[in-house]
Amino acid sequence: MTTGAGDQPTLATLEAIVLAVTGGTPRVLCVDGDDLPRLPAGRPSAGDRTLELALRRFAAEQAGLELGYVEQLYTFGDMNRAGRDAPAGARVLSVAYLALVHETAPLAGSAWSDVYDLLPWEDHRGGRPPVLDDRIVPALARWAAKGSRAERLARAERADIAFGLSGAAWDGVRTLERYELLYEAGLVGEAAARPGSGIGLAMAIDHRRMVATALGRLRGKVTYRPVVFELLPETFTLLQLQRVVEALLGRMLHKQNFRRLVEGAGLVEPTGEKLATSGRPAATFRFRREVLRERARPGVAPTA
Amino acid sequence: MTTGAGDQPTLATLEAIVLAVTGGTPRVLCVDGDDLPRLPAGRPSAGDRTLELALRRFAAEQAGLELGYVEQLYTFGDMNRAGRDAPAGARVLSVAYLALVHETAPLAGSAWSDVYDLLPWEDHRGGRPPVLDDRIVPALARWAAKGSRAERLARAERADIAFGLSGAAWDGVRTLERYELLYEAGLVGEAAARPGSGIGLAMAIDHRRMVATALGRLRGKVTYRPVVFELLPETFTLLQLQRVVEALLGRMLHKQNFRRLVEGAGLVEPTGEKLATSGRPAATFRFRREVLRERARPGVAPTA
DNA sequence: CGGGCTTATACTCATCACGAGTAGTAGAAA
């Protein structure tokens, strides 16, 4: 490995995307920034054996949160992403982690934001969001009409695949592709010509991109790993479970089929207790750990 | 964001896992280290707008390689992973990228290594590798017998799931879990008590862990994204395609079903040409780009 | 020049996952 001439100091930070689902709403933990809200962040120090431990440490110190499930998401290192307090020309490397927690009370200086306030085009539970056809599709069409012929074709293909246009199917997992397309097309606040004119609530620097990455990853993972249970209490009804999954996927699921999937796969076991609801009381369940041995890809949502 | 007291200088490097498949053998590009082979690596410099562009630049400079498909894999930042030339107490952050290329002639100072020489327990194409039952399973059993009762149960569960023991199914994607388990159990050279006694060819520091990460990611991705075509020439026969997929998955596929899957999904289109083989000549195909619009998850291997 | 080898290609069959729908059940509230 040769050390190039253009070496530069590198600043490394850890960013936490802490996710919870409360009452059908997926929420992400934000702290107040100078201007826009931002994700909680910290730096690894010499005493932290691993990056993940560093993250857990500062989540506890800064926000009093004991994180459960934690997974590394992505490392962001573009040149244009230094905050205003960073030395010019320095590259900031941000290692983003996804953490799943149960709902908790909001903490001082921080608050939960609805993920779908940040990314409104991602929530299809109440049907196709109007913002798609009203603003996004026309703007993408304009964006795709620019450039050389080859470039126009490439842009149109990207837009079609990401947003399920021209006969393509909407793929819930492509959240990042969608965000980046909107960014390039100037439709999200951080990149919009006039501040405040963008779609969805803006966040500092590229933090909304990180949330989009997290949502996409989680939507994928839910179909083959039992991660949802990290967001639920010890025991729960099948409808509660379904609501959390729907909140993550951003689409409704067929109730009977969901039940068949989850029970048939042996993902849950009945506790024997009943929980009073506003209708007929529901049986409560808990996660059934043995499923990890029985199935290679125990997911709580259909693959499609 | 508060700046903790324990801040430390951070060294950032990019590591490239460059993969090719030649004649049924998946290979990774290695460069000669002081002692053990290592992955090609470089540093981002101020002129590189993104980390991915930095990677492409130094791959071209250092090895004369023009990378095609590139994807970020994982960022490694444990404390114990500084090379011997690094200042003590410094944390080295390595952002690892996976790159797929067509086979090329070996370059000066670098060579292709068979991935399954590095991770012999991962290749099940010729049946279950003997090293599993001869060395790994007994050693894992010894490893799992240590610690408190709760710890023993947790270890046994991890081993069962990762290696498909006690009725669990072998999951090709869990390459990283397997490598880490072997590491903890002291079975891979880098961690082995006596050097040279480990299973598989050792690499510098944690580079073999990176290769394991890459293989696992690729095995997963192959089932829902048409990445294999990055490893193949423009046109190919279905058997060539199948051999590449099998090389990645480490298991054999049913020929007729593979054909049905690939043709039925519209992943390929016939070129009209025939290629002479050692038997009946085979029709050649090329990747059919339109499939990206037609299918949400166009994969070239079954999900299981 | 025909048998045997190798590889390619075309079908069939059973099973299972999944989307969608019908129907009936259990408790609470009015």
Add this chain to the structure above:
DNA sequence: TTTCTACTACTCGTGATGAGTATAAGCCCG
């Protein structure tokens, strides 16, 4: 007792997947 809400049990059709049978098209060799 009605009505509302939510829970639970089945059925049907389609498509994906694993596995196997049969046939075709070249080559090599005796």
